[in-house]
Amino acid sequence: MTKPIIILVAGSSGSGKSTVVKEIIEQLGTDICTLVPLDMLYLDQSSIPATKRTEINFDHPKAIDWEELYYVVRSLQEGNNTKLPFYDFSCHTRQADKATPITPKKIIIVEGIMVLWSKKLREMADYTIFVDAPLDTCLSRRLLRDTAPETEGGRGRTHDSVIEQWEVVRDMYLAHFEPTKMHAHLIIPRGGKNDGGIVLLVAAIRQLLSERS
Numbered sequence: 001m002t003k004p005i006i007i008l009v010a011g012s013s014g015s016g017k018s019t020v021v022k023e024i025i026e027q028l029g030t031d032i033c034t035l036v037p038l039d040m041l042y043l044d045q046s047s048i049p050a051t052k053r054t055e056i057n058f059d060h061p062k063a064i065d066w067e068e069l070y071y072v073v074r075s076l077q078e079g080n081n082t083k084l085p086f087y088d089f090s091c092h093t094r095q096a097d098k099a100t101p102i103t104p105k106k107i108i109i110v111e112g113i114m115v116l117w118s119k120k121l122r123e124m125a126d127y128t129i130f131v132d133a134p135l136d137t138c139l140s141r142r143l144l145r146d147t148a149p150e151t152e153g154g155r156g157r158t159h160d161s162v163i164e165q166w167e168v169v170r171d172m173y174l175a176h177f178e179p180t181k182m183h184a185h186l187i188i189p190r191g192g193k194n195d196g197g198i199v200l201l202v203a204a205i206r207q208l209l210s211e212r213s
Contacts, residue, residue, distance in 0.1 A: 004077060005208050006124055007109045010116040010180060011131030012173050014138030016191015020131050020198060021111050027202045034076060034105045038112020040087045041069045044094040053092040059172035061117050073124055076104040090150070106209060113173065116180035126208060129201065130184035133191045139166055
């Protein structure tokens, strides 16, 4: 197997990262794309009392299990099957029995707010993308996502809890992750609403595929 192309997709919570990734996969094909969502790579907090887990700053880089992420990406990069952990946001723990087997394909997409923060991960990547959007738009999208029932892909949170958490989310983003856009090969403003930007992105990825084949 030809060495896969590693693509990192970063941006604020609610910026439209997932929509951009969905478009990439739909246009290039699920048969050649493997997705690694950073949301599944939070550190397991089962050793901490449940009442104390809400005190953890999950919007700080230290909340991520970077070593596990490197292992997953490296395994795929080397052409090996591996497993994607399953992280349960309702109790902030990993569910080992729900880990998902994933296989290496021509394109490996790693998506999440923090993916451009790690120099080591950037050095593993072939192409880096930052999805940009106004923070008030991001908050509106986050409210819709997080207050939706878990059965519908949401996180089952209350409106007030999302608003309360947003201040930390915003501050951490501005301090640690907004500056990482300087590491992006391509910045896509307006997120998933930017059809022209996505067209350019898909064309660039196809060029990379052509050069590597």
